[in-house]
Amino acid sequence: MTTESYAALAALEYIPYIDENGQLPEQFQGKIGVYAIFDTDKNLQFIGYSRDVYLSLRQHLVRLPDKCYWVKVQTIERPSRATLENIEKAWIEENGAVPAGNSESKDVWTQPVNVKNLMTEEEKVNYNSPNNDEMAQIKIIKNVARRVEAEILKVLEARGLQAQIRFNPKLKEEGLLDLK
Secondary structure, three states: OOOOOOOOHHHOOOEEOOOOOOOOOHHHOOOEEEEEEEOOOOOEEEEEEEOOHHHHHHHHHHHOHHHOOEEEEEEEOOOOHHHHHHHHHHHHHHHOOOOHHHOOOHHHHHOOEEHHHHOOHHHHHHHOOOOOOHHHHHHHHHHHHHHHHHHHHHHHHHOOOOOOOOEOHHHHOOOEEOEO
């Protein structure tokens, strides 16, 4: 068991997810730590840990931009899964309930956006058409991915995000959106 100390969740300050310059909290780039994500009303949505908190925060923002308004972070110096898990567990206990992002909606927080679940009725009909071969389906799913990507970027732009967001182009033909 490790003896590395950590702060109680309530003792940490709220940091805006997107600052007044439209940037994400860059002070966490390359930092190992545990983070708690809050919505606009500062309701806890998700607790996670990462070897690069900044990259994880970027991923969560594109997956659930409407849930990522505030963040609290505890960094640690040496990578230790046990320490990270202990902090995560302690924060969940302190919260008094498991956040939705750590239970029923965990996949939405931790997995790439699956655009197949976001297809319009017209896109579903086209995709499932018996006239389509695999190449036609890939083309349709890439177009769906582009549409969903544009919608996400529009939401982030409306929130004032200035940071560069690039999605992995190779995943689009699989119907997935994740950052590069």
